[in-house]
Amino acid sequence: MTQSPRFRYEGLTRWWKGNLHVHSTRSDGGKTPAELAVLYAGEGYDFIVLADHWVAGAPDDLPRPSPLAVLDGVELDGDDSTGANFHVVCIGCRGPFDRAMGLEAAMTEARRQGAVLVLAHPLWTGNSAEDALRHGFDGVEAWNNVAVWLNGKGSGAFHWDRMLDRSPSAIGPAVDDAHITIEHPLWNGGWIHVDASVPTPAVLLAAIRAGRFVSSRGPVIRFLAARGREVTVSCSPVRFIRLVGPSHHGRRLAALDGPSLTEGVFTVPDDWAHARIEIEDESGRRAWTNALFA
Numbered sequence: 001m002t003q004s005p006r007f008r009y010e011g012l013t014r015w016w017k018g019n020l021h022v023h024s025t026r027s028d029g030g031k032t033p034a035e036l037a038v039l040y041a042g043e044g045y046d047f048i049v050l051a052d053h054w055v056a057g058a059p060d061d062l063p064r065p066s067p068l069a070v071l072d073g074v075e076l077d078g079d080d081s082t083g084a085n086f087h088v089v090c091i092g093c094r095g096p097f098d099r100a101m102g103l104e105a106a107m108t109e110a111r112r113q114g115a116v117l118v119l120a121h122p123l124w125t126g127n128s129a130e131d132a133l134r135h136g137f138d139g140v141e142a143w144n145n146v147a148v149w150l151n152g153k154g155s156g157a158f159h160w161d162r163m164l165d166r167s168p169s170a171i172g173p174a175v176d177d178a179h180i181t182i183e184h185p186l187w188n189g190g191w192i193h194v195d196a197s198v199p200t201p202a203v204l205l206a207a208i209r210a211g212r213f214v215s216s217r218g219p220v221i222r223f224l225a226a227r228g229r230e231v232t233v234s235c236s237p238v239r240f241i242r243l244v245g246p247s248h249h250g251r252r253l254a255a256l257d258g259p260s261l262t263e264g265v266f267t268v269p270d271d272w273a274h275a276r277i278e279i280e281d282e283s284g285r286r287a288w289t290n291a292l293f294a
């Protein structure tokens with residue numbers, strides 16, 4: 001086992017709802033940053049990351065006070081030196097970036113500015129597992145809502161599993177990749193809840209980097225706690241609560257005929273290199289943690 005025994009969700013203070021991948025009229029989105037702030041705040045969001053294509057940094061013309069926090073971000077895309085294509089959301093950088101820089105130089109600059117680098121929609125792009133392990137990505141979008149809309153290829157679960165095998169610190173958020181145009185109208189289909197003391201950009205970014213968040217497409221993970229390797233989760237009513245380990249390893253609680261589940265307790269085996277909790281409601285919508293110990 002390569003991981004340290006540190007439980008990732010210690011210090012749980014409050015969950016802040018956010019979306020890590022939103023496009024505005026500054027690239028190919030249909031809403032201005034100010035309109036997005038109002039829309040997302042209306043659905044209970046505390047923050048969004050503006051991840052416009054090659055346009056970095058939150059704009060200065062947001063309404064004051066802004067109805068939610070807007071984090072700096074950018075979506076870079078292009079081929080690397082092997083010819084593989086990537087889309088990469090960089091959270092917490094202001095650029096400037098220019099396509100002429102090329103993908104790898106731009107990623108280096110984003111990292112120099114302290115950004116968290118998340119491989120975007122790898123199934124939609126056509127990335128291999130080897131692609132996901134290249135370039136030292138901090139994580140991968142485990143769910144991309146607009147890629148599901150486009151051709152059903154919104155899952156990053158396979159790529160995330162390979163990244164977790166290498167390091168349990170790899171994060172696996174659900175994101176909207178919202179454009180909110182006639183062609184791509186969907187939003188509020190995948191989000192995260194961040195465990196942080198206050199919803200300020202710097203505190204949120206540190207918590208995202210540390211993987212102190214859960215992802216959801218509907219059901220709500222309310223509480224997580226650990227005593228040693230025994231982990232307790234409480235949640236909105238669901239049909240399944242799973243402990244998801246490496247390769248074929250797993251445990252599960254199921255409400256097949258009886259009342260819904262709202263709590264689960266699992267002991268994570270010492271020889272599992274990574275483990276996360278996943279819940280699934282009656283509609284098949286899921287929510288999940290990052291690796292519990294990292």
Ligand SMILES: [Zn+2]
Pocket residue numbers: 075087120121
């Ligand atoms: Zn993209």
Ligand SMILES: [Zn+2]
Pocket residue numbers: 021023051075177
């Ligand atoms: Zn995008």
